[in-house]
Amino acid sequence: MRHPEEYIEALVAVRDQFYDVAKRAFGLDPLMRTALDQACRSFTNSHPSLPELLAKYTHVLMTQSAKYASDECIEKRVEYVGVVFCLLDDKDVFKAMYSKLLSKRLIQGGAMSMDVELSLIQKLRDICGCEFVSKLQKMFSDKIISTNAHLAYTTWKEERDQLGSSTVECWFDVLTAGVWPIPTPTQDVELKLPAVCQQQVHLYATFYGTQSTGRRLHWVHHMSHGVLRMVLPSRSFEVHANYHQLVMLLLYNTRDSCSVHELETLTGFSKTDIQYHMQPLVKVLPKYTQLSAPKAKAAATSHELSDDRKMTMQAAIVRIMKARRESSFANLLSESAQMLAMQFVPTPAFLQQNLDILVDKEYIRLAPQQLEHADSATPPAASRSHAAVYIYVA
Incomplete structure (x- = not known):
């Protein structure tokens, strides 16, 4: 898509239109608001490349902010980013693409306004917390330190002719x-x-x-x-x-x-x-x-994201099991979804895949009744079903 700004702003316009209807007709009743949030999240995430489009939208906003008439227009579009980001399921995919484009702007000097960059980072921090943006903030710190080091380097060269x-x-x-x-x-x-x-x-x-x-x-x-x-x-x-x-x-x-x-x-x-x-x-x-990234780079990025998700998912499972000591698949799915809501939404198949990995690594094991069922009726892989109960191995 050549113009991601058109798609993102159209999404926000549709969302605002129906929120206005819900406000005028239903006074934003809690049940109506919940249903509206779910509907907005559904149609927003229907586009498989939405995280990439949102990252590109921020890139266009930061590199071409001079084309907007006033600071109010820029702030309004930063708000658009926040609205769509809140509805986004794959926040970690957006973060990966956004960090690549941000590093490109910082290294190559493509950012039109550092204040706008920092305001967007602050908005992401308000939504997802400090940990989500810690590396992004460190990138800005490195750039400031490098600027000061360049001034010191110039002075150092002057002293040595x-x-x-x-x-x-x-x-x-x-x-x-x-x-x-x-x-x-x-x-x-x-x-x-x-x-x-x-x-x-x-x-x-x-x-x-x-x-x-x-x-x-x-x-x-x-x-x-x-x-x-x-x-x-x-x-x-x-x-x-x-x-x-x-x-x-x-x-x-x-x-x-x-x-x-x-x-x-x-x-x-x-x-x-x-x-x-x-x-x-x-x-x-x-x-x-x-x-658009070249195919080889896009494939490498996808592979890195997949590996990062696996490690994040396994770390979440271990944290939950350490606290619970014993948990069913359904509880693990519910708690991990809450824990990882600000990064991505884990699917049952993805959770099962990582549970199997942790069982093989002997971090967790199936409950005794599950093992008996596996030995007597079904193969071990089939026993690790959605009804399975897992025990943490201390």
């Missing part, structure tokens, strides 16, 4: 590992910076070592980006490029043409990466912003 030692101006962001949703490059591929940037990298590493003892920098070069000035016979251009594009474009300072095989040899990039990152440089960009 290093300020004019390079024609390249570099900015370094120091990010906390495990907080930012940044993919880690494969261990067998060593990414190298262009030679013009290597000196600045070594200089900043020296500065950082004097400021933070006991800490080690792990460079994530594939997240770098920059602005290149291209001087052609007819005119000059400023090209905003990512790391891969920077490395490849700088090769043309010493040559007029370069084959794909030569690019592979000189950069160490794979043929797939070269084709993917070169494509925007040789084709005209469409008029709309393409926000």
